Amino acid sequence: MSLIGELAAMPGVIAAGEYSYRGDRYVCKGRLDDELARKASIMCRATTMGLHMQAGILGGFCAEGCGLVPAHGWVVRGPRYTVCVVANVFCFIDNEAGSLDRVLGLMRERLADAPADLV
Amino acid sequence: MANLDALLELPGARAAFTFNDRGELLDHRIVDGAEGLDAKVLDLLCHVCVANTAIATMQARGWEQMTGMQGFYPIEGFGFVGLEWAALTRGHCGVVLDNAAADYEAAYRALAEHGAE
Amino acid sequence: MIRRLLALDGVQVVCRFRDDGAFVDGMGLLDVDGLRRLARFAHDYKRMVQGNADQLAMFTGMPGWTPPAGWIVRGTRMSVCSVANVVCLVDNAEASLTEVMQALAEAARW
Incomplete structure (x- = not known):
């Protein structure tokens, strides 16, 4: 099963998807219709692009051994839902029903070697 | 008042810190051996x-208005x-954690309990 | 051609970059390393502004925001402004932002 399929099948995951860094393609599985999935991928891509720029600047100040860079992903936690992104894969999680640790753990494991050049 | 020492007890904690609305670092603790971290990087x-x-x-506001799906804002x-560490913030407080040992949900709970709004 | 921008009051640095962020040429009060960093920053910032403009258009349903023509970041003493793939560093006390943005828009067509 693909990572997107695996994520979408996890407890509490509302939707999981993947977008191209160019912004011209996306796939999504779960409880978001196609139009919302497209919009979610636009939002996640925008934050990822910004974060990579910021991490590039941050990296200029980090000394040897600093594990913060390169950027690998981000998490936004709301009162009921959490959005979690690693590389170009995103996941919407229900905080009550899902586990951020399990979702992020799987994403980090499976995307550990994802290219960082945003192409 | 944030309890940074309590936050450093989280699994994998490398640093704990507070900051103001502008993002300027106010207070911090860095554990021994957290190579590459200093006040400048935390700021x-x-x-x-x-x-x-x-x-x-902005995204949560727009998304909720557009979809009617509440719970992000x-x-x-x-x-x-x-790649190796993560920084989690809530309100005006945050922690740096080693991903290999981190319990992110516990970190958010600890930030809610010991952090600064 | 971008040299003309340096003749404007307050323009201290001007720099051009490719769509992939690579430095093309530049001049002014920065060394080559500084110019390359500015090119990289402007490229990344342009991409970020594009992403935010896409979202603004998406949430408001209003036409006219995308594609963004340019951006300005105004500091206390200095500003960075860019149109298309040209970026300028200007001294706020001496420069007219309107004049600089108009010149940048013209330079972007060269």
Whole structure:
């Protein structure tokens, strides 16, 4: 099963998807219709692009051994839902029903070697 | 008042810190052996987290208005996931954790309990 | 051609970059390393502004925001402004932002 399929099948995951860094393609599985999935991928891509720029600047100040860079992903936690992104894969999680640790753990494991050049 | 020492007891904690609305570092603790971290890096990291919390707030607002799906706004926390470490913030407080040992949900709970709004 | 921008009051640095962020040329009060960093920053910032403009258009349903023509970041003493793939560093006390943005828009067509 693909990572997107695996994520979408996890407890509490509302939707999981993947977008191209160019912004011209996306796939999504779960409880978001196609139009919302497209919009979610636009939002996640925008934050990822910004974060990579910021991490590039941050990296200029980090000394040897600093594990913060390169950027690998981000998490936004709301009162009921959490959005979690690693590389170009995103996941919407229900905080009550899902586990951020399990979702992020799987994403980090499976995307550990994802290219960082945003192409 | 944030209890940074309590936050350092989280699994994998490398640093704990507080910052103001602008993202300027106010107070911090760094554990021994957290190579590459210093006040300058934490200050910039706080700016990254404040900037992205603002962006996420805009997104949550727009998303909820557009979809009617409530539960994203107000943003409670932003997390930056680096290759080996992650920085999680909530309100005006944050922690740097080693991804290999981190319990992110426990970290958010600890930030809610010991952090600064 | 971008040299003309340096003749404007307050413009201290001007720099051009490719769509992939690579430095093309630049001049002014920065060394080559500084110019390359500015090119990289402007490229990344342009991409970020594009992403935010896309979202603004998406949430408001209002036309006219995308694609963004340019951006300005105004500091206390200095500003960075860019149109298309040209970026300028200007001294706020001496420069007219309107004049600089108009010149940048013209330079972007060269």
